[in-house]
Amino acid sequence: MPYALETIALERHFEGIVAANNVSLAVEKGARRALIGPNGAGKTTIVNLITGMLRPTSGQVMLEGRDITDLPPDARARQGLVRTFQINQLFGGLTPLETIGLAVSEKMGAGADWWRIVGRKAEVVDGIVDVLDRFHLTDVMYERTSTLPYGKQRLLEIALAIACRPRVLLLDEPAAGVPESERHELLTAISALPADVTVLLIEHDMDLVFAFADLISVLVNGAVFVEGTPDEVARDQRVKAVYFGEAFDA
Numbered sequence: 664m665p666y667a668l669e670t671i672a673l674e675r676h677f678e679g680i681v682a683a684n685n686v687s688l689a690v691e692k693g694a695r696r697a698l699i700g701p702n703g704a705g706k707t708t709i710v711n712l713i714t715g716m717l718r719p720t721s722g723q724v725m726l727e728g729r730d731i732t733d734l735p736p737d738a739r740a741r742q743g744l745v746r747t748f749q750i751n752q753l754f755g756g757l758t759p760l761e762t763i764g765l766a767v768s769e770k771m772g773a774g775a776d777w778w779r780i781v782g783r784k785a786e787v788v789d790g791i792v793d794v795l796d797r798f799h800l801t802d803v804m805y806e807r808t809s810t811l812p813y814g815k816q817r818l819l820e821i822a823l824a825i826a827c828r829p830r831v832l833l834l835d836e837p838a839a840g841v842p843e844s845e846r847h848e849l850l851t852a853i854s855a856l857p858a859d860v861t862v863l864l865i866e867h868d869m870d871l872v873f874a875f876a877d878l879i880s881v882l883v884n885g886a887v888f889v890e891g892t893p894d895e896v897a898r899d900q901r902v903k904a905v906y907f908g909e910a911f912d913a
Contacts, residue, residue, distance in 0.1 A: 667726075671722055675719050745833070749835050764791050766823055767826050798819070800815065800819060872893070
């Protein structure tokens with residue numbers, strides 16, 4: 664069986680600077696993989712290469728055995744590779760109901776006229792309600808997105824990604840900027856993501872990383888430095904020295 668997501672010797676150079684250096688990742692279907700590293704390690708570059716926001720200098724990106732290296736981001740999304748962003752990309756003037764309704768109906772072929780057929784197609788209604796409920800958004804589904812607490816906005820962005828029915832989901836620092844008081848709901852929702860969706864998590868929050876991931880890849884200077892289970896990475900002296908500092912203790 665092909666990997667759900669694979670990068671093969673992926674490189675990206677910026678005027679002599681090697682931002683991604685021979686990065687090969689193999690993510691199995693249904694895996695919970697985390698990609699971590701200190702600031703400047705190349706995490707964002709790798710995500711942008713995987714999703715088509717950047718073109719690689721060399722190397723390949725494979726989605727379920729298909730070479731998608733030359734596809735633009737929208738084509739990759741249509742093939743099941745969906746991402747969230749460090750800074751959310753939501754429509755502030757829409758409500759969560761409208762946001763999810765648009766995504767669900769678009770995936771079902773109803774397009775932007777979802778509100779016209781919402782009373783006639785039970786599967787559209789059920790799809791919208793299921794996503795809103797799964798991500799604890801039913802209590803704010805009629806409120807403008809721009810007025811929501813930031814934790815709810817992050818939940819909505821992940822909900823929107825799931826509504827697009829991804830096979831591979833890239834979560835780019837979903838906990839960034841979320842207040843401590845709102846974090847529990849976010850962490851619960853991430854831990855409950857559908858088992859058939861392969862997830863690559865890029866995150867600085869080590870509590871989230873170690874609670875979520877079954878395998879962790881550590882990037883340093885644009886290259887894969889260490890890979891292993893959470894326990895192996897937590898106990899690796901090289902990782903402690905380069906990333907966590909000697910004070911880290913898992």
